[in-house]
Amino acid sequence: MKIALFDGIVETHVASSLERALVAAGHQVLNTGKVGHGYKFATGRSQLHTLSNALDTVVDFQPDVIFVFRPASLPSPLLERAKRTGARMVAWLSDDPVLWDLSYGPVVDSYDIVLHCGTARVLDFYESMFGRPTGINFPFWTDQTAFPYVYGSQPRESDAMFLGNVHDEVRRTRYFDLGSLSSSIRIHGNVGRDYFNIAGGFLDSDAEVVDAGARAGLAVNIPQYFRDHQGLETWFDGLDKLGFFQYPSRVIQYAAMGLPIISVVPDSDDLASFPEIVCVDSIAQLDSAIQSVLASPSLQDLSKATHERFLRNYSAAARVMALESVLSDDSWKTLDSRERSLWFTQFDAVEAGREEAREAAVVESDNRREVIEVSQTVEPRCIGVLGVGFGRVTSTSSVTVRTLQALGHRVNVLDLSQYKSVLVPDPNNEYKFVINAVKFLEAVKERPDLLVVSNLDCGVTQAGREQLLEAGVRLAVIGVESAKGGKKLERLAGRVDYLGVLNPQVADGLKSDHFDSVEHLPHLVDRGFLKAIENVPVRGQQAVVAGKRRLHFSKQAAAFRDLADWPSTELFIEESPEEYKDLDMLAAALKSTVVVAPFDASVPGPLPSEVLPFALAAGSLVVVPRGVGPMNICEPGTASVSVREKGELALKLSRLASSPASTARILAAAEEVVTGPLNAERRLASMMEQIFAEPSGGKAIAGTVVDGQQDAGLVPEWHLGYEQKSLSLAHERIKGKGTDLVVTVDHRVTEDTAGLYQLVVSVEGAPAYVENLRMSPTSRHLRIRIPKTIKHPTVSFGIRTADKSVKPGPGFFPSATVSNVEWVGATEAVHSVSAVSTSPWGA
Structure with a gap:
C-alpha cells in the first residue's frame, strides 16, 4: 500500500519508527514530518498555509491510506480535501481522552478508522457518546533504531530514572513525590525549582535518552491522572472518571532500552497487557519496590523479559501488523470495550519474524575528518561582495570571499566603509536604505557578473533591479536576519536572483509561498x-x-x-x-x-x-x-x-x-x-548554480511552432540573429500558481564581437536576465521567474548592443538558439506557445 503519515507529535520517533516498519513490511511511505502544533484546530493564516502545503505533498503522493497523527492539523476544509483523494482516513488519538472536546470528538465520524490510546474505560466513554464502538486501543510504540537495548551498559548513576516533565500544575505533584524517596533518582525533563537536587538534565535527543537509560538501575512511571486537569482548558465533565494515561511514551521507551519498570497505579489490571511492569498502588510503596527489584537475583531476567514484551507487542513492527489488520478486517466492531483494549496484543512481531533482539550499535571514533574537496568552477565569474566585517575571519562577508575565490571566481571586496554612496534612502519607503544601481555601477572599477550583498539591512527597488539587469549584473542577498516574513521581505525575494535567510522558519514560510529564490543559508565555515x-x-x-x-x-x-x-x-x-x-x-x-x-x-x-x-x-x-x-x-x-x-x-x-x-x-x-549544510564551498557553489544555470524541471513542451500551432513530436528550436533580433513566448497562467519559464540559450560570437552585445530576456517588457555575450560560456540554462501577479505572461528574448556606439551589421552580429523550453509550475497542459518575429536591424 501507499501510506502517507501526516504531521507528527512531539515524540518524533513515533512517526519515524512507524515509517521504518512500514517500509520494512513492503509499503510505500510518505512521512511529512511534524508540520503542525497545538491541540486546537488550526485557524491562523500562516499555520493553515503550512498545513495546506504539507497536504499538497500528500495529495501528489496519491496514497491509499492517510494516517493522521494530530487531528487538529486537519481542520474541516483540509480534512474534506484529504478525503476527496479516496484514501482511507486513519486518525490516531495519542492524547485520548484529554482532547475530546478540543479536537478528537468533533472528527470521530469523519475518519474511516479511529485508533484510540487508552483503557477500556476510555473506549466505553466514546461508545457511550456515539452509540457504537468507535475504535480499538493502539498504544504508543517505537523501535530499536531509536531506542536500542542498553540496560546496564554504563556505570550506574542512580537507582531509578523518571523521564518526563514535573514543572507545571498538572505534573508538579510528581516532583515532590519523587523527592520524598530515599532511593536515588534522576528526573529528566522540565523540573522547575529543584529543591531536592534530583534533576538529571533535560534530554534533547533520543540518543541522550539512551545514554541516560544505560546508567539507570530501573525506570519509574507515575502516570498523569485525568482528575488533575480540572480547571484547565482540557477539562470536561466526567474526565476524572476515565483514569490516567495507560502507556505514555516514556514507558515504551523504557521497555525498548530494557529497563525494568515500576509504575504507580491504583489498579494493576489496567496494565494487564504488559505483565512485566511491576505495579505499586502508592508512592509510599515505591521506595521499597525500587530496592526490592534492584536487589533481586532475577533483575537481568526482568530486563530481558521487559524488552522481549516490547518487541512482541509494543514495537513499530507490531503496530504495522495491527494497522494492516484493521484496514482489511472490521471484526473488531463486534468486540466489547475490554476486548478492544487488548486487541493489539494478538499481533506478535517476534513470532511473525518482523522483530528480533539486537544490541546497540557502537560509534567508533577513528579521529579522521572528511576532506572537503573543492573543484574550481568551469565558468569563472567576476563577483563583487558588498558588505561589512571583512576584517573578521568568521563574518559572512569574509567566508563568502574566501569561498568564492577557492571556487575559482574573481572576487572584488566592496567594503561598505568605502562604498557608502551606493546605499541611499529608499524613495518608495519600502526599506530604510536601497542599493542605488547607477551609483554602484559608477563606483565599481570592474562591472561584476554578480553582486553579492552580505549581511546588510537594505533592499533594492524594482527600477534598481532592472538597471542592474540591463548592465548584466545579477543580484544575491545573503545573511538576511529577519525574524519574520511579510511584504517587505517578499518584495526583496521577488527582486533578487538568490536570497539567503538565516532564520529557517522565515525561509520555510517564503518557500511555501513559492519564492523559489529563497534558501535557508545559516552561517557557514570554509x-x-x-x-x-x-x-x-x-x-x-x-x-x-x-x-x-x-x-x-x-x-x-x-x-x-x-x-x-x-x-x-x-x-x-x-x-x-x-x-x-x-x-x-x-x-x-x-x-x-x-x-x-x-x-x-x-x-x-x-x-x-x-x-x-x-x-x-x-x-x-x-x-x-x-x-x-x-x-x-x-x-x-x-x-x-x-x-x-x-x-x-x-x-x-x-x-x-x-x-x-x-x-x-x-x-x-x-x-x-x-x-x-554548513559547508561553505558546497552551499555557495549551489547558489552560483541556482543563479546562473539552474536545472530545468516541470513539463516539457514538444513541437514546432508554426503560426502559433504546435507540430507534436518535434523539439522546438528558435533562432536569433541579425534578421530576427527577438522572440516572444506566451503562456496562459493556470490556477493562480504562477509559471516560470525554463529554457536553454546557446550563442555564437566572434572575437571581434565578443562583449559588444547582450542577451536580454524580459517578462512583459521588464528585463529579467541580461548577459554580455562573450566567447565563453556559450550555453546557459535559464529559469525566468514570472511574478504571480501576471495573468498571461509573455517572455521575450532578444540580442541588443551593449553600447550605443556599436553599429550592428549583417556580418557583425552574434547568433543565438533558444531551445528546451519548459513552463515550470503549470498544473495542467500548456495552452499556448507562439513565436513572434520583429523586423531586422535598420529596417
Whole structure:
C-alpha cells in the first residue's frame, strides 16, 4: 500500500519508527514530518498555509491510506480535501481522552478508522457518546533504531530514572513525590525549582535518552491522572472518571532500552497487557519496590523479559501488523470495550519474524575528518561582495570571499566603509536604505557578473533591479536576519536572483509561498579554516567561550554558570580579540575540548552566532543554550550539547567524559553537519548554480511552432540573429500558481564581437536576465521567474548592443538558439506557445 503519515507529535520517533516498519513490511511511505502544533484546530493564516502545503505533498503522493497523527492539523476544509483523494482516513488519538472536546470528538465520524490510546474505560466513554464502538486501543510504540537495548551498559548513576516533565500544575505533584524517596533518582525533563537536587538534565535527543537509560538501575512511571486537569482548558465533565494515561511514551521507551519498570497505579489490571511492569498502588510503596527489584537475583531476567514484551507487542513492527489488520478486517466492531483494549496484543512481531533482539550499535571514533574537496568552477565569474566585517575571519562577508575565490571566481571586496554612496534612502519607503544601481555601477572599477550583498539591512527597488539587469549584473542577498516574513521581505525575494535567510522558519514560510529564490543559508565555515585546524598539533584542555557579546553568555542559560570554576578562555566578537583576525590563531584557540557557543541575541530569534560553525569544525564538543531561539543547524542534542538549568552542563559533560562512544557520536554528527549544510564551498557553489544555470524541471513542451500551432513530436528550436533580433513566448497562467519559464540559450560570437552585445530576456517588457555575450560560456540554462501577479505572461528574448556606439551589421552580429523550453509550475497542459518575429536591424 501507499501510506502517507501526516504531521507528527512531539515524540518524533513515533512517526519515524512507524515509517521504518512500514517500509520494512513492503509499503510505500510518505512521512511529512511534524508540520503542525497545538491541540486546537488550526485557524491562523500562516499555520493553515503550512498545513495546506504539507497536504499538497500528500495529495501528489496519491496514497491509499492517510494516517493522521494530530487531528487538529486537519481542520474541516483540509480534512474534506484529504478525503476527496479516496484514501482511507486513519486518525490516531495519542492524547485520548484529554482532547475530546478540543479536537478528537468533533472528527470521530469523519475518519474511516479511529485508533484510540487508552483503557477500556476510555473506549466505553466514546461508545457511550456515539452509540457504537468507535475504535480499538493502539498504544504508543517505537523501535530499536531509536531506542536500542542498553540496560546496564554504563556505570550506574542512580537507582531509578523518571523521564518526563514535573514543572507545571498538572505534573508538579510528581516532583515532590519523587523527592520524598530515599532511593536515588534522576528526573529528566522540565523540573522547575529543584529543591531536592534530583534533576538529571533535560534530554534533547533520543540518543541522550539512551545514554541516560544505560546508567539507570530501573525506570519509574507515575502516570498523569485525568482528575488533575480540572480547571484547565482540557477539562470536561466526567474526565476524572476515565483514569490516567495507560502507556505514555516514556514507558515504551523504557521497555525498548530494557529497563525494568515500576509504575504507580491504583489498579494493576489496567496494565494487564504488559505483565512485566511491576505495579505499586502508592508512592509510599515505591521506595521499597525500587530496592526490592534492584536487589533481586532475577533483575537481568526482568530486563530481558521487559524488552522481549516490547518487541512482541509494543514495537513499530507490531503496530504495522495491527494497522494492516484493521484496514482489511472490521471484526473488531463486534468486540466489547475490554476486548478492544487488548486487541493489539494478538499481533506478535517476534513470532511473525518482523522483530528480533539486537544490541546497540557502537560509534567508533577513528579521529579522521572528511576532506572537503573543492573543484574550481568551469565558468569563472567576476563577483563583487558588498558588505561589512571583512576584517573578521568568521563574518559572512569574509567566508563568502574566501569561498568564492577557492571556487575559482574573481572576487572584488566592496567594503561598505568605502562604498557608502551606493546605499541611499529608499524613495518608495519600502526599506530604510536601497542599493542605488547607477551609483554602484559608477563606483565599481570592474562591472561584476554578480553582486553579492552580505549581511546588510537594505533592499533594492524594482527600477534598481532592472538597471542592474540591463548592465548584466545579477543580484544575491545573503545573511538576511529577519525574524519574520511579510511584504517587505517578499518584495526583496521577488527582486533578487538568490536570497539567503538565516532564520529557517522565515525561509520555510517564503518557500511555501513559492519564492523559489529563497534558501535557508545559516552561517557557514570554509575549507580554509579546516586546513588551519589540521595544522594545530595539540587540542587544548580548557573550555572556550565563543560568541558575539559577553551579555549573551551571561543571560542565556543558568547552566553556563557551571563554567565559573573551570579554566576557560573567552572570545567575544564585540571585544575584538586578535583571534578573529587570523584563521590560524582562531583555529589554535577553538581546537579545545569544549566550546560554549551562546547564541547571537542581537539577531532576532536569537540565532546561532557566526562562530558556531567554526567551533563545530574545530572538532570540539560544542555546548549551546536550549530554548532561546530556533536552532537552525541541527536537531538539539545531536551534533552539540544543549543546556539551560544550573548544574546541567556539568552533568552532561560528566556523562560524556565516561562514555567515549557517546562523545564520538556527537563529534561524528558535528562533522557531518560541517561537511554538509554548513559547508561553505558546497552551499555557495549551489547558489552560483541556482543563479546562473539552474536545472530545468516541470513539463516539457514538444513541437514546432508554426503560426502559433504546435507540430507534436518535434523539439522546438528558435533562432536569433541579425534578421530576427527577438522572440516572444506566451503562456496562459493556470490556477493562480504562477509559471516560470525554463529554457536553454546557446550563442555564437566572434572575437571581434565578443562583449559588444547582450542577451536580454524580459517578462512583459521588464528585463529579467541580461548577459554580455562573450566567447565563453556559450550555453546557459535559464529559469525566468514570472511574478504571480501576471495573468498571461509573455517572455521575450532578444540580442541588443551593449553600447550605443556599436553599429550592428549583417556580418557583425552574434547568433543565438533558444531551445528546451519548459513552463515550470503549470498544473495542467500548456495552452499556448507562439513565436513572434520583429523586423531586422535598420529596417
